[in-house]
Amino acid sequence: KAKKTLRKSEEISFExxxxxxxxxxxxxxxxxxxxxxxxxxxxxxxxxxxICEGKLEKAGKRITQLEKSLDGELSSKPVALREDGS
Structure with a gap:
């Protein structure tokens, strides 16, 4: 049951x-x-x-993955957003 509760917590939005x-x-x-x-x-x-801290950390990691390509356009490398790495 605790695992089910955790899963529900992960589904709640930051807001x-x-x-x-x-x-x-x-x-x-x-x-x-x-x-x-x-x-x-x-x-x-x-x-x-x-939950809020985790979602902010994930967003921060994703932002740091943004990098400028040679032609000056922003590109994003795929990054795992789930804590289990998937």
């Missing part, structure tokens, strides 16, 4: 993960949540942060 993280932070700052719910929110926020 959706960032929005969810922002919502979680706002909820945690509200002082309305009991400790147990704060812990659950913290765990979920950590997951969303990890």
């Amino acid at each position: 959706d993960a960032a929005e969810k993280l922002e919502f979680i932070v706002e909820a945690m700052e509200s002082d309305d949540l009991p400790l147990e719910k704060l812990l659950v929110q913290y765990e979920e926020g950590a997951k969303m942060l990890k």
